Amino acid sequence: MTTLAQLKLDWLTQPAKPVCDTSQSQAEAHQQQLTKPPGSLGQLEAIAIQLAGLQGQEKPQIEQVHITVFAADHGIANAGVSAFPQAVTGEMIRNFAHGGAAIAVLAKQLGAQLQVVNLGTASELEAIAGVEANVIGPGTANFAEQAAMTETQLAQALNYGKNCIDQLDPKTIQLFIGGEMGIANTTTASALAAALLQCPAEAVVGPGTGINQTTQQHKQQVISQALQLHKLNQGANPSDPTYLLTMLRSIGGFEIAALTGAYLRAAQQGIAILVDGFIASVAALIALRLQPDLKPWLILGHRSAEPGHSKVVEALGLIPILDLNMRLGEGSGAACAVPLLKLACELHNNMATFDSANVSKG
Incomplete structure (x- = not known):
């Protein structure tokens, strides 16, 4: 593979911003002084402590949230693996811009910034207000027959993710x-x-957009054959950076590569990351394998109903944070978890201490 320098991907090797251990320790000590039994708020306590370390302050806040939706088509759709036609990708991009998609509604309710990026659809789209057109190509190639991307396209997708951050x-x-x-990104x-x-396709393939059992079995077969075609199921080291980038180029998607780049850059810049469901979590796992010190910057918004997600979560x-049987994507499950992050901060910052409330501590 061409070197990272030649592809202008040297930034991939930059470490994540260090977590502030002092702020994290102060937040942990503060939690012990609040008027509640230690640990009684469960994961809400852990989230507040984690955010304190990431933000470098004892009392963290979640007020400004940015959401970026990356959209792109997939050549593998031509293998008959989805319940919807590829035209839906372009139609949904318009829907995002017009405020009708789930993530658009959620972003509005949360007061979050919503950015929509078109990385390449099978049908060329007109200029759409509220959509950034960073078109790499008319979707990826059909990875059942050839590599999904060229090296240049992979670099473009990763760099677009970086640039958004x-x-x-x-x-x-x-x-x-x-x-x-x-469409077809599951x-x-x-x-x-x-x-x-390094597991069989059967272990991670699910219904995606709602395909029937026959199509799901076909989907498993297509993936199994593609893994063999690209030599990705033969005892490889799934933590090797060269393998990871080759894998992403061979069977990945523009939007998944962009998410991978965005996650890495967010941690480098010191921005906490709330990860969505199956597809976003796959991108997060690739990013984590590329840069293990990314992990403290990741918070998992929800567990998707897509069966492969539990294995990726593990x-x-x-x-x-949530398990609502969702499998929509778009960042919607993560967005639903934002109020709980805000509540975690409010509880941490505004509950009385035993001393201030004159409450006896056991």
Whole structure:
């Protein structure tokens, strides 16, 4: 593979911003002084302590949230693996811009910034207000027949993810959510998960957009054959950076690569990351394998109903905040978890201490 320098990807090797251990320890000590039994708020306590370390302050806040939805088509759709036609990707991009999609409604309710990025659809789209057109190509190639991307296209996708984070001010943005949209991208994510976890396709392939059992079995077969074609299921080292980038180029998607780049850059810039469901979590696992010190910057918004997600969650080593049987994507599950992050901060910052409330401590 061409070197990272030649592809202008040297930044991939930059470490994540260090967590402030002092602020994290102060937050942990503060939790012990609040008027409640230690640990009684469970994961809400852990979230507040984690955010304190990431923000470098004893009392963290979640006020400014930025959501970026990356959209792109997938050539693997031509293999008959989805219940919807590729035209839906472009139609949903318009829907995002017009405020009708789930993530658009959620972003509005949360007061979050919503950015929509078109990385390439099968049908060329007109200029759409509220949509950034960073078109790499008319979707990826059919990875059942050839590599999904060229090296140049992979570099473009990763760099677009980086650039979206570089547009943000880490002093004001306290949380980043990455979303995705692309017909057949659960097939792509399932193939990537199988290659990352070195497991059979059957272990990670699910219904995606709602395919029937016959199509799901076909989807498994397509992925199994593609893994063999690209030599991604033959005892590879799934933590090797060269393998990871080759894997992403061979069977990945523009939006998944962009999410991978965005996650890495957010941690480098010191912005906490709230990860969405199956597809976003696959991107997060790729990013984590590329840069292990990314992990403290990851918070998992929810557990998807897509069966492969639980296996990816286990590999990430994260605890989902929500489990609502969702499988929409777009960043919607993560967005639903934002109010709980805000409540975690409010409880941490505003509960009385035993001393201030004159409450006896056991």
